Amino acid sequence: xxxxxxxxxxxDWPGFALDVDLTLPGRGxxxxxGHSGSGKTTLLRCMAGLERASGGYLSVGGAVWQDxxxxxxxxxxxxxxVFQEASLFPHLSARGNLEYGMRRVRDAxxxxxxxxxxxxxxxxALLERKPDQLSGGERQRVAIARALALKPRLLLMDEPLAALxxxxxxxxxxxxxxxxxxxxxxxxxxxxxxxEVAQLADHLVLLEEGRVRAAGPLGExxxxxxxxxxxxxxxxxxxxTVVAGHxxxxxLTYLDCRGGRFAVGxxxxxxxxxxxxxxxxxxxxxxxxxxxxSSIVNILQARIQEIVPLNDWQMVVRLGLGPExxxxxxxxxxRRSADLLELVPGKPVYAQVKSVVLAD
Amino acid sequence: xxxxxxxxxxxxxxxxLAGITTVLLLFIGTPIAWWLARTRSWWKxxxxxxxxxxxxxxxxxxxxxxxxxxxPHGPVGQFTQWLGLGTLxxxxxxxxxxxxxxxxxxxxxxxxxxxEALGERPLEAAATxxxxxxxxxxxxxxxxxxxxxxxxxxxxxAHTVGEFGVVLMIGGNIPGETRVVSVQIYDHVEALEYxxxxxxxxTMVIFAFLVLLALYTLNPxxxxxxx
Numbered sequence: 353x354x355x356x357x358x359x360x361x362x363x364d365w366p367g368f369a370l371d372v373d374l375t376l377p378g379r380g381x382x383x384x385x386g387h388s389g390s391g392k393t394t395l396l397r398c399m400a401g402l403e404r405a406s407g408g409y410l411s412v413g414g415a416v417w418q419d420x421x422x423x424x425x426x427x428x429x430x431x432x433x434v435f436q437e438a439s440l441f442p443h444l445s446a447r448g449n450l451e452y453g454m455r456r457v458r459d460a461x462x463x464x465x466x467x468x469x470x471x472x473x474x475x476x477a478l479l480e481r482k483p484d485q486l487s488g489g490e491r492q493r494v495a496i497a498r499a500l501a502l503k504p505r506l507l508l509m510d511e512p513l514a515a516l517x518x519x520x521x522x523x524x525x526x527x528x529x530x531x532x533x534x535x536x537x538x539x540x541x542x543x544x545x546x547x548e549v550a551q552l553a554d555h556l557v558l559l560e561e562g563r564v565r566a567a568g569p570l571g572e573x574x575x576x577x578x579x580x581x582x583x584x585x586x587x588x589x590x591x592x593t594v595v596a597g598h599x600x601x602x603x604l605t606y607l608d609c610r611g612g613r614f615a616v617g618x619x620x621x622x623x624x625x626x627x628x629x630x631x632x633x634x635x636x637x638x639x640x641x642x643x644x645x646s647s648i649v650n651i652l653q654a655r656i657q658e659i660v661p662l663n664d665w666q667m668v669v670r671l672g673l674g675p676e677x678x679x680x681x682x683x684x685x686x687r688r689s690a691d692l693l694e695l696v697p698g699k700p701v702y703a704q705v706k707s708v709v710l711a712d
Numbered sequence: 713x714x715x716x717x718x719x720x721x722x723x724x725x726x727x728x729l730a731g732i733t734t735v736l737l738l739f740i741g742t743p744i745a746w747w748l749a750r751t752r753s754w755w756k757x758x759x760x761x762x763x764x765x766x767x768x769x770x771x772x773x774x775x776x777x778x779x780x781x782x783x784p785h786g787p788v789g790q791f792t793q794w795l796g797l798g799t800l801x802x803x804x805x806x807x808x809x810x811x812x813x814x815x816x817x818x819x820x821x822x823x824x825x826x827x828e829a830l831g832e833r834p835l836e837a838a839a840t841x842x843x844x845x846x847x848x849x850x851x852x853x854x855x856x857x858x859x860x861x862x863x864x865x866x867x868x869x870a871h872t873v874g875e876f877g878v879v880l881m882i883g884g885n886i887p888g889e890t891r892v893v894s895v896q897i898y899d900h901v902e903a904l905e906y907x908x909x910x911x912x913x914x915t916m917v918i919f920a921f922l923v924l925l926a927l928y929t930l931n932p933x934x935x936x937x938x939x
Contacts, residue, residue, distance in 0.1 A: 400840060401839075402836055402839070402840075425839070425844075426836070426839035426840055427838075427839045427840075427841075427842050427843055427844050427845075427847075427848075428842075431840065432840070433837075433840035435833065435836075435837065437833070439833050439834070439836075439837040440837075441834060441837070441838075441852060441856070442856070443855045443856055452838075452841050452843075452851070453840075453841030453842055453843075456841065456842035456843060456847070457842055498841070499840070502841065502842065
């Protein structure tokens with residue numbers, strides 16, 4: 353599809369090699385996820401043209417940014433880039449920083465893009481300040497707005513929260529979530545934080561030692577048992593739901609997905625609004641019958657898709673929720689339970705979910 | 713008692729020489745400093761050493777080789793003769809050429825240091841904000857490295873004002889053409905005109921002091937960090 357991003361890069365540096373061939377969706381947030389040294393930042397810099405990967409290929413929405421013969425320099429690529437450190441120009445005010453790029457795109461709509469970015473990132477009151485008068489979190493918000501004000505065709509973010517302390521992270525995450533909801537261009541987001549992936553990403557690219565280990569929709573990759581994510585101590589499933597209604601008596605909110613219905617503590621969110629939930633594998637237990645004599649509220653019909661040993665005493669199970677078993681969910685159980693319940697792929701079970709956390 | 717006409721001519725000549733040399737050096741030295749600050753080439757070491765040579769060489773050595781090169785049989789001299797310009801030694805423009813070499817490190821090194829301190833990031837940020845290389849130089853590098861350029865300008869000017877050995881070798885002692893202040897002082901002393909020598913020498917001391925004072929007040933050693 354021409355709306356997609358096609359990226360093919362090979363680099364051979366002393367002690368590090370990058371070799372990727374990716375097709376990324378032309379919409380939504382794609383997280384480039386991996387340990388340090390996995391090549392995620394290098395890949396992002398190649399896409400920006402900041403690293404010159406000769407022989408690389410990159411097209412974004414049908415436009416070729418580089419191939420074997422042509423190389424569009426960074427400043428001619430219609431992208432926005434957010435560095436790990438805000439990298440604002442210290443000699444310009446926040447407004448000067450925002451307008452620096454905007455003045456150079458020569459777009460009649462640029463002014464409205466600037467106003468939109470200022471509004472989205474909530475930096476209207478900071479515009480006259482110099483970067484050294486801003487906090488780390490504020491600087492990063494200005495940097496994100498500065499990239500947005502360019503009306504880019506592709507937004508690249510290199511661990512924009514990694515240099516911030518926990519408090520500042522929580523200050524910025526809501527803005528990134530808004531961005532996620534409103535952005536109509538692809539955002540590539542480099543991170544090594546599973547939390548940021550769970551909150552922001554739609555798609556995931558797993559990088560290991562300069563190669564793509566796996567790429568695909570987030571919900572699918574988080575629950576693939578051949579990947580390290582599902583085998584991690586903090587393994588979890590991400591499920592997209594819609595607010596179905598509220599229970600005023602017990603102060604609960606019902607969230608529907610194709611796999612069934614979850615009940616969570618009352619949300620300040622209208623019916624029909626989307627909600628993304630996270631379910632930890634360790635919070636899911638399995639039963640052969642639907643126990644209504646239990647305090648567990650969320651009991652969903654499921655079918656076992658795959659089951660593999662995790663260690664000497666535990667198994668990790670991938671379930672498909674709902675009648676079509678279409679929504680993947682991870683469960684971690686003991687090997688003893690797996691034997692007692694005679695769990696095998698294809699077997700219908702009830703997933704008892706002890707805790708559901710809102711991710712966005 | 714004050715300055716004689718010859719003294720004033722020497723002062724005017726010195727200021728003109730230093731001014732022209734400084735302007736030329738900013739144009740020539742900036743690309744060299746840029747290259748030295750950013751290259752990973754093997755040539756960085758040798759080129760940097762050549763630029764710095766005048767710091768350690770006796771001015772007479774530099775002057776001698778420039779004299780030979782620019783003389784009627786030297787390569788530069790042959791070239792200028794072919795151009796119909798005659799030869800450069802013992803002319804004002806010969807002094808300018810010599811001063812450019814002699815003061816080069818004083819202009820290149822502060823600019824090079826300032827650009828190195830800037831690092832890669834502001835340039836990359838500018839590139840992601842649609843600024844081309846020239847645009848980046850004028851809108852980001854120049855304002856951020858301004859203290860370095862200021863230092864380079866002041867040091868280049870002051871150092872050219874203070875040169876003596878190279879001037880004697882290249883320019884000799886021609887009133888109004890190559891007789892700069894330092895040579896004029898030398899002449900006064902040779903002629904035992906100590907009072908006249910004092911006037912000029914004291915002026916040079918005050919000038920040097922004011923230059924350094926300007927340097928340290930305008931450019932307090934505060935390296936601004938790109939945030």
